[in-house]
């Protein structure tokens with residue numbers, strides 16, 4: 001059995017698991033990267049660790065500073081976990097409405113953060129799903145104002161932080177290693193866009209023919225289409241805008257409904273024993289659509305962004 005000196009060493013290097021039942025009738029295979037097995041139960045442990053350690057190295061984050069972020073939950077939880085462990089104060093603006101937001105708040109507080117809840121009224125109807133890129137905006141506005149006013153705060157700025165993409169390039173390298181580079185298509189839900197961009201860059205550097213597909217909930221108010229500009233400001237755009245305009249990187253962005261995502265999530269739990277969250281269900285819905293067009297033995301890879309434990313009270317597609 002492996003031993004580690006710190007729980008931080010348990011971040012990443014997640015297994016790639018083949019789906020066996022929800023794929024019945026398909027010639028092609030679907031493999032899922034089990035990011036819900038990271039210490040706090042999400043892929044964002046990779047991102048938080050990289051953002052914090054890069055900022056420390058660059059002198060942007062110093063002892064005694066407060067870490068700030070606006071988050072629908074996962075990045076906030078990962079920053080709470082790693083930031084608190086490293087001795088920083090962590091303040092998170094949690095932006096998921098309803099019971100799901102409460103569950104995530106409890107998780108972040110459990111890891112030591114101070115959590116301030118913001119519930120944008122226009123997103124109260126979670127049944128349409130909620131894109132992180134839009135629902136996090138009110139929290140980002142507050143983080144920006146605090147950053148301008150105080151010298152001892154560090155806003156992680158996940159939506160535009162290059163360390164976010166860099167962390168996900170590691171995820172891409174792991175996928176290459178686990179598949180021998182044989183990946184026909186890759187799918188990921190878009191929140192900040194970090195997962196899709198980092199993994200896509202690595203896969204396309206290896207094989208420019210790998211198809212890369214992003215998934216979003218229908219609640220998205222702003223169009224996300226490869227080759228079309230996405231609004232950029234001090235609080236939005238960032239990775240998404242760059243990724244959409246990078247020639248040949250993203251092939252398509254598809255919309256998955258809340259119902260489709262929730263139904264597949266429940267099937268993943270029961271039929272595959274994969275205890276992942278609702279955006280992971282959405283990813284598998286999109287992966288199946290792609291796999292239907294592929295031949296025997298070809299592979300679609302996707303990620304299980306987070307754990308099912310944060311969707312026990314209520315399930316919705318939130319990125």
Ligand SMILES: Cc1ncc(COP(=O)(O)O)c(C=O)c1O
Pocket residue numbers: 072073074075132189190191192193194195196277279280305306318319
């Ligand atoms: C549950 C969930 N799914 C998907 C995503 C998308 O990840 P990314 O921010 O890398 O685009 C996120 C984070 O934003 C998330 O919290």
